[in-house]
Every structure is written in C-alpha cells, then in structure tokens.
Amino acid sequence: MKVEVDIKNSNRLINHGPVVMVTCGNRGKANIITVAWNMPVSKDPPLTAISIGTSRYSHGLISRTGEFVICIPRVSLIKQLWACGRQSGARVDKFKITGLTPSKSKRVSVPGIEECIANIECRVAGSMEAGDHTVFLGEVLRAEVDEGCMDEKGTLITAAAQTFHHLGSNRFALSGEKTLEV
Numbered sequence: 001m002k003v004e005v006d007i008k009n010s011n012r013l014i015n016h017g018p019v020v021m022v023t024c025g026n027r028g029k030a031n032i033i034t035v036a037w038n039m040p041v042s043k044d045p046p047l048t049a050i051s052i053g054t055s056r057y058s059h060g061l062i063s064r065t066g067e068f069v070i071c072i073p074r075v076s077l078i079k080q081l082w083a084c085g086r087q088s089g090a091r092v093d094k095f096k097i098t099g100l101t102p103s104k105s106k107r108v109s110v111p112g113i114e115e116c117i118a119n120i121e122c123r124v125a126g127s128m129e130a131g132d133h134t135v136f137l138g139e140v141l142r143a144e145v146d147e148g149c150m151d152e153k154g155t156l157i158t159a160a161a162q163t164f165h166h167l168g169s170n171r172f173a174l175s176g177e178k179t180l181e182v
C-alpha cells in the first residue's frame with residue numbers, strides 16, 4: 001500500500017544524490033554554495049546540471065562568469081558544508097569562515113576545494129528558468145579525484161570517498177560502506 005505525499009515534499013524522494021559544494025566567482029573573490037540539486041545529464045559530451053535559487057548570491061556569480069566547480073565533500077566536511085548552505089557570500093567570505101582551502105583549477109578561473117575528494121570544472125553551456133530556481137547546464141572541462149577513491153573501472157569507492165546525501169531540512173544519510181554488483 002502506498003500513501004499520498006504532499007507534492008511539496010516529492011523532491012525529497014529523489015533528493016539524496018551526493019550533496020556538493022559549488023564554487024563560483026573568481027580567483028580573487030570566490031564563493032561556495034551548498035547544492036543538493038545536481039545531476040549528470042549527458043555522457044558525450046559530458047554535461048552536468050545544478051539548480052540554483054534565483055535569490056542566491058551565487059546565482060549572479062554563475063550567470064556573470066559562466067563558470068563553476070562542483071566540489072564533492074566527504075562527511076567529515078559536514079559542518080563546513082552546512083555553513084556554506086546557511087550563509088550568503090554577499091555578507092561573508094565562506095573560504096575564510098570555514099577554513100577550506102581554494103585549490104587551483106586548470107580549465108576555469110574559479111578555484112576548487114582542496115579538502116574535497118573531487119572537483120569537477122564546468123563552463124555554463126546553457127540555462128533554463130525553473131520556477132524559483134535556474135538550472136545551469138555545465139560542460140565538464142576537467143575532473144580530478146583523490147587517489148584511492150575510484151577503482152580502475154572508474155567507479156567511486158564509497159568506503160573511501162565517504163560522500164553523503166541530503167534528505168531535506170537538517171537531515172543527511174551516509175553512503176554505505178558496502179557496494180553491490182549485479
């Protein structure tokens with residue numbers, strides 16, 4: 001038997017891809033925004049999408065510069081991720097308040113985050129208004145991952161990567177240590 005879900009909560013049935021931090025801006029003044037709504041959308045060419053609220057400071061930065069980096073944290077960065085999702089770069093320097101280290105990107109001018117397990121450098125390839133958010137389509141120009149977090153087939157090793165998932169509100173789930181093969 002199934003029960004009705006308030007459609008306002010229907011996003012929470014599929015909310016829990018890895019929660020990420022997205023950097024935007026430029027080398028001089030980069031910002032970090034926490035983003036749960038992200039997904040890959042094309043393999044060839046590699047394209048990935050992020051949904052950013054139109055009221056966010058980051059929305060203006062991404063629209064203006066046409067660049068962003070998707071930075072994937074392990075669960076040990078949950079406090080920093082939370083801070084980047086609760087405060088605005090319009091008022092605070094999020095690298096400063098979190099102590100996170102900007103890492104040099106190779107294909108975009110926005111830095112990645114050193115402490116994250118992976119950084120995906122993207123150039124905006126298109127955008128679509130979606131209610132109170134804008135979906136930015138990112139062309140993936142370069143990606144890097146910590147050694148030991150991906151196997152030889154290019155599959156993420158969740159026990160090493162320790163990515164985590166936003167369930168909504170202040171709740172998160174952890175990636176399992178075990179993976180299954182079919």
Ligand SMILES: Cc1cc2nc3c(=O)[nH]c(=O)nc-3n(C[C@H](O)[C@H](O)[C@H](O)COP(=O)(O)O)c2cc1C
Pocket residue numbers: 019031032033034035036037038051052053055056057058059081082084085086087088089090133166
């Ligand atoms: C766990 C979590 C997930 C979030 N996911 C998104 C998201 O997918 N898209 C979005 O626009 N904002 C999301 N937010 C809210 C922004 O991160 C938040 O409004 C942030 O303060 C905006 O920063 P900015 O003003 O510096 O751009 C999320 C916040 C949290 C805590």
